[in-house]
Structure formats: C-alpha cells, structure tokens
Amino acid sequence: MEEEIVETAEEQLAKQHRKEKKDMQAKIQSMKNAVPKNDKKKRKQMTEEIAKLEADLSQKHEEEMRQLKSDTKSHQVEEVVNGVETMKMEDGEQEEVKQPRVTKAQKRRDKKAAQEKERESRIAEAEVQNLQGVRHQEGLILAQKLAQQQLQIKEISSDGHCMYRAVEDQLAQRSEPQLVMSVKELRSRTAEHMRGHADNFLPFLTNPNTGDMYTTDEFEKYCSDVEHTAAWGGQLELQALTQVLQLPIDVIQADSPAIKIGEEFKSEPIILVYMRHAYGLGEHYNSVERLKDPANAEDS
Template sequence: MEEVETAEELLAKQHRKEKKDLQAKIQSMKNAVPKNDKKRRKQLTEEVAKLEADLSQKHEEELRQLKSETDTKVEVVMNGMETMKVEGEEQEEARQPRVTKAQKRRDKKAAQEKERESRIAEAEVQNLQGVRHQEGLKLAQKLGELKLQIKEIPSDGHCMYRAVQDQLAQQSKPESALSVKELRARTAEHMRSHADDFLPFLTNPDTGDMYTTDEFEKYCSDLEHTAAWGGQLELRALTKVLQLPIEVIQADSPTIKIGEEYDSEAITLVYMRHAYGLGEHYNTVERLKDPANAEDS
C-alpha cells in the first residue's frame, strides 16, 4: 500500500524544490554578468541576498501557518475525543486498536524527525538574516574582485597555521613541507628569542599588567604544544620565520598587511569573526572557479 505523505512532508518537499530553483536562477544571473563588471557584480550580490532572504521569510511564514493549522486541528480532534470519552469511554476503548510498542517507537521517531526539520528550517532563516551570512556576502564580494574564493579550513584551534600551510603549498614553497606542529614550534621559538618585540602587546586579562617573564614563557609554551588559537602576534612572527608577507582579508575592515618588507608573493588568509559558534576563525583562499567547471567537478 502506497504511503501517504503528510502536510509537513509535502511542504518540506516544496521548500526544497523552491530552494533548488532559486539556486539555478542565481547561477543563471551570475553567468549573465561579466566577471570584470564590478558594479554589476556588486548589484548582483545584493540582489542574490534579497532573493535568498525573501524566500527564507516565505518559508518561515508557511511553516508557521502550517503549525497553526495543525494545532487547531489537533485541538478540535482532542475536544471531540474528550466528548466521546465522557459519553461512552468503555465502548470507545474497546473499539480502539491497541498500539504496539514498535508502533509507538515509529511514531516517536517520526515526531523527532519533524521537529528536527523544523529546527533546521528556523536555523536557515536565522543564518540568512544573521551576521554570519552578511559577513560571508561581504567577503565573497571582496574576494570576487580579486578573482579569489574561500577555501574552508577545519575549526580545530590550528586553523591559522593550517591556512598558512595551504597557502605555502599553493605557491609551491619549500616551507609547505612543514607540519602544523613545526610551524607552531618555529613561531614560538622566534617569539622567545625576540621577546622585546612581543611582550609589550601581551597583558594579563585580570590585572591589565604586561606579562611577566614566566607568563610569557607559558604563552609561548601553549602556542607550541597546544591548540591555542593564533592571532596577529603569531602572524607577525610567522612572516619573520618564513620571510614572506602575509595579508589578511576581513569583511568589515581594511586588509591587514604584515611583513611588507619582504618582496615575495604574499600569503593570503581570510579572517572571519562569525564563522562558527565559537566565533573567530581563519580560512585560506584559492583562485575563483568557473561556475561551469565547478558544477562538473
């Protein structure tokens, strides 16, 4: 016997189709705009963001309306059942089929799946309207003008070093053979041997005083041996270790350039404030892919 789809399943299927259709439309819009037309590309980015937000708002409203209708129907049914129980509870119980434990498990699993889909839909709406999505749009626009795109790096505490490692590999630098552990060790050693260049920028968060010698040594030890998050001080040390300039692209601030005294091709990183629930994160970049080739890959 063919299984009948519920209203929630039908609506979810409709939403998936509309999202797929929108993505196809967006791709068509992108293909129609010349890559060197910066003004039109900027307008396109804004149009795409509005289309995505409008569709998410529409989906959210449809989900809310369906939930309201479902709650109303459940209330009507429950009231009717209560009346039937009052009029003849024993007869009604005799006519009702007994629900097996297996059926109860299936019903519970189905309810959990529907709740999960609802949470996903709500999260998608919040993401499209939230700072993370807006940050992504701004970065995509900045990188697009440079014919670059983000290449994701895992968020494991080593993201800055992994991003540097990837850039070295893309440029076929001999240092690309260095592991993350080795990059950390060399960074820590440089900071230890040039403490005067770094100590003034490190302060105790509780007292506000500049780090003591012991506190600075612990900072360098954590940098070397743990997944301690790296920042601008470590990047400064890395430019000296690698003798390469490093540039960091941000959504809402000018690009940071470190190590401009070196003439080599710069390593390019992307700094994201809202990439994950934990907050700050570094990614690397790669050449912008042709949409047609990206679909085939």
C-alpha cells in the first residue's frame, strides 16, 4: 500500500539525516584536531566555521524533509471506494483488487508494525520541527555570537530566579570574593536600592488595568515581591543591580544588539544571555562561561 511506502521513505530519510550528523561530527573532530591548541586566532575561526556547518546541515535536513512530505501528498496511486480497495487505471476506470484472507494473528502483527512505523514518522516529524523551531534557531545565533568572544552558554535553571542565578554564577566566576552573593542577597539588595531610588524606577511601572503610574503602595508591593518571591527579573532589576554591584552588565540576545547597562563602570562586565524562546513560558536568562577547548570538548 502507498501509505507504507510513504512512511518507509520518511524513515529512510531520518536515518540518512542521522548518518549525515554522525559524519559531520567526525569532520568537526578532524577539524579540531588539525588546529594547534595555542593558536587562538585559528581556533576562533574554526569555531565560527563549525557553527556555520551545523546551521547549514540543519537547514538542508529541514528542506529535504519538507520536500519529501510535499511529494508524497501529490503522489496518489491508490484510493478506497465504498470500502473496497481499487487501482486507478490509465483510462480512468477502476479495477477491483481482491484482498487475500487475513488471519487475526496477521492483523495483530500488521497493527503492531503500523504503530511502530507511525512512531518513527512522529520522531522524524519532531526532528524537523526542532530544526526549524524558533528555539533551535535562537540557540544557533546565540552560539555564533558568543563564540566570537570565546564564550558559550552556561545553563541556569528556570524557576523564576533565573536572572539572579545567572548574576550569582557570573560573580562566582570572578576573582573578587567580596562580590560573591547568594540569590537571596541579590534580591534583597536589588529591592533595597529600588526603594531608596524610587524616582528612577516608578516612571517605568504602570498598573496593567488602569495604565496609571504605580502608587506608593503598589511600588512597595512590587519591591516586596522582588525581595521575597520568585518574581521574574528584567531590565529594571538589572539597572538596580549594576548600581548595587558597581559593575557593568551586558545582556546578549539573538535578534538585536547586546544591551549594555552601567557603562559608567569600567570593570569587566557581567555577561548574561537573554532567550525569548528557551522554555514553555518563553523568556529566560542564562549565564556564560569560557568556550571549552574544542579539542577536548568531546570529553567534557
């Protein structure tokens, strides 16, 4: 039946894609081994080239799967009329095809085989959706941007504290122990600064129901949430943190230039990654770390 042919074609293409990914990894490993560890310029060029190769392969796989689905939809050989399977003849007439008697055991085997092929088809479909999904594309762009600075994403848990956890991680990576702070302390210091400099923050806070600027009570409730709950942090809180820490903060994002906060401070900046499509709820902050040595990345 044509349905089986279509599913087998998708399965074969998915297997081909997996093989090409494996071949790509082998090629990447060869590239890594060919560049001396101490040649930073060539390693930076190599990292950018690897990111481009991976993006090109993802796009190729997406286009091939889309083309396969388009071809199978337009290629109809068999049809079912009144519950009797027929073959279309060249002159438009239909010839009945007699089906052999199928045992119950065979039906069970056929059903199991069909379910397995359907599962493979769903896997292939999910793989294509992942390749073309906004989350995947955002990750590729961010990886390329960070690689130019010899950096990579360091994952932070998504629990409402992600911005503060990312800042906490950045402080822990610095050689300044006096700056190390817990998430609880960062939240407390942020709320304290906002309360003490209300004029710098109130104009940017409005009641979502009325559109009016926050009242004093509403602002205090906002600051209390910053300090005592898992309220999500954003640019206002980063503005406060840069003053608390006396450090600049750079926020790298995929679809626009980096946001630079506290540029009046000349120290090495805290670097955060802002992702719009990281999780189900969307927005999320991650930290960064030095790009691992490509020659040893496979072992880490």
